[in-house]
Amino acid sequence: MKVLLRNPRRELTIDGKRSVNSLLAELQLARESHLVIRNGTLVPGDAELTVDDVVEIRPVISGGA
């Protein structure tokens, strides 16, 4: 699957299927700090991602206050 990461913007290709939570853990990204969008739609942590999916992992933490 293609995985788009932000801040900084970069793209990874990952083989095999796995759950959203597994992907986040593999990339050492905190679930509370990210949302995962699969083929344009938001998906929860136990959603299964397959090799044909286009996935965006969007960080949600901003530094302004």
Place this chain on the structure above:
Amino acid sequence: MVAVGSKCRVCKEPAIIDLPRHNAHFCAEHFLELCRRQVVKAIEKFEMLTKDDRILVAVSGGKDSLAVWDLLIDLGYQADGLYIGLGIGEYSDTSAEFARAFAAQRDLHLIEVSLRDQYGYDVPTASKATKRVPCSACGISKRHLFDKAALDGGYTVLVTGHNLDDEAAVLFGNTLRWDVEYLARQLPVLPSRHGFPKKVKPLVRLTEREMAAWCIVRGIDYLVDECPMAVGNKHLAYKEALNAIEQQSPGSKAAFYLNFLENMAPLLVGRSAAATDSLQSCSSCGAPTTGDLCAFCRVVAKASAHEPVPVELVLGKGRGRR
């Protein structure tokens, strides 16, 4: 495809988001309902707004400010937006485009103020000229211009998009220092006083993750990229620390902040009174200040006389106190 078992707590349809702090999953429709309910709860509990208020929303082009503007309109409030051009290079150019597009698509009124065009400086230059970290120079400028625009425009209340994560992180920092003056002022509503407009934070019961999800579900385009000048600041470090705790113990952030409001804030009433009671008018602009010139006018004096400084020269200097 949504995995088996991931169903909305309300309707049992496929879920789009898991919210561990509620120990539940939600579909798009019921997630939006949850957000609306949390905003209404905050507005009512803290007497933030009425339908008669003339509301000005401070808009950055990021998820929180666009989400709060969207939520208020959705809930039937009358609200205009205020965007401040901070002059942080491409980041500011892009954020302005998101704010303008949001307003234009919904036929909403967006007021724009440009630091460079109207005050002769930008945030990178202010940071260099005043020897402040960028977030400090930015904060002084924004707070002053928010207040001024609200008062000049006859708005009865100024809304900001501060969310639960923002407030919990600030509370964490203030607690680490036991800064009682700041703790006493860390409330979701600051009443109008001494030349300041009423200020409210309707998103204090919702997390950043929930606000980003609100924007995605509602089709709101926002600036995802982080401000280049905020990278490495303490506020972000506090958020990461709290999220590490949240991951282990869902609901900790909400308990930390909301229980502070419930149990601790009442004990601190009056502890910030000394600072506000001794305010006088700035000799240059008339804004409330403790000295002769307010902090904003001091920034303007130094920064507008300084040669413009490109963003790149002050990058990575956001590690000061928030």
